[in-house]
Amino acid sequence: MNPAVDIGYTVETLKMDTVNRTQKVSKTPGGKGLNVSRVLKQLGSPVLATGLLGGHIGAFIKEKLDEVALENNFYPIQSETRNCIAILHEGLQTEILEAGPTITPEEQAGFLAHFETLLKEVDLITISGSLPAGMDETLYATIIEKAAKASIPVLLDTSGKTLKIALEAATKPVLIKPNQEELAGLLGVPEATTVEELKKQLNSPLFDGVDWVVVSLGSKGALAKHEGVFYQVSIPKVNAVNPVGSGDSTIAGLAHAIAKGESVESILKTAVTAGTLNAMEAQTGFINMENFDTIFNAVTVEKV
């Protein structure tokens, strides 16, 4: 709902209170939803990206998605879509993140109507990231309810209050994928240090009615709860280059395998394989499919 153009500037040293010049500039469509979309396309799933886009920056995002044939159908808003800046310097990354546009009530209603027309074209929905200012915190819960009425499962990857509201609503998402920090934040408890503690956290009544709770554990893989059974998913040792966007890639793997009606084991293996493949690449929201089988065959799933 709040995409961005990710601008990357590389400078040797970042000097304060003066001019910094650079020729190393990258400008790419960014945001969690677009990471998921890109990886789904790489996995071979037909995908349609939607959300809100406005102004010249919004038009730039659309142009870039069209260039790589990533099908998209965004709802237009009045205000300008945001830029997010990352400055790479001295081995560090300094970021300046715009909050993004404030959405009017009319635009929110317009988006929901637009979304309902798209429901006819899809058989599974993923929602990623936070909501822009001005939007009701219940928006994801509303989307989940509308999708459920059309018998379309929703995979939800968000955090904090937005996630809590969606979990407390009458109609639940089919899947959530918090990382350990998000899970602890959601339950208001310290991060679990053992599998037993994690299992206890996942037995919270807050997750009743949610078909899949997949807790991603970075280089340690994932722990999932599905229909009351816990699964520990372990990954092989790999050379992690840039794990940013690995959670988004995990969601893409989950969506891809669930939409294809794969087995529980295959769904979990596909998910962490996609996350791991992303961590092995410098580019965010990108996987090298040539390595898919090698990683997939080395991932293990064990009931715990």
Ligand code: ATP
């Ligand atoms: P992000 O917010 O950056 O998208 P996240 O915190 O939601 O990530 P993680 O738990 O960090 O998600 O990672 C998701 C998956 O990606 C893991 O289950 C694992 O398969 C893979 N992964 C992440 N970090 C690493 C790493 N350092 N080495 C190997 N695989 C990794």
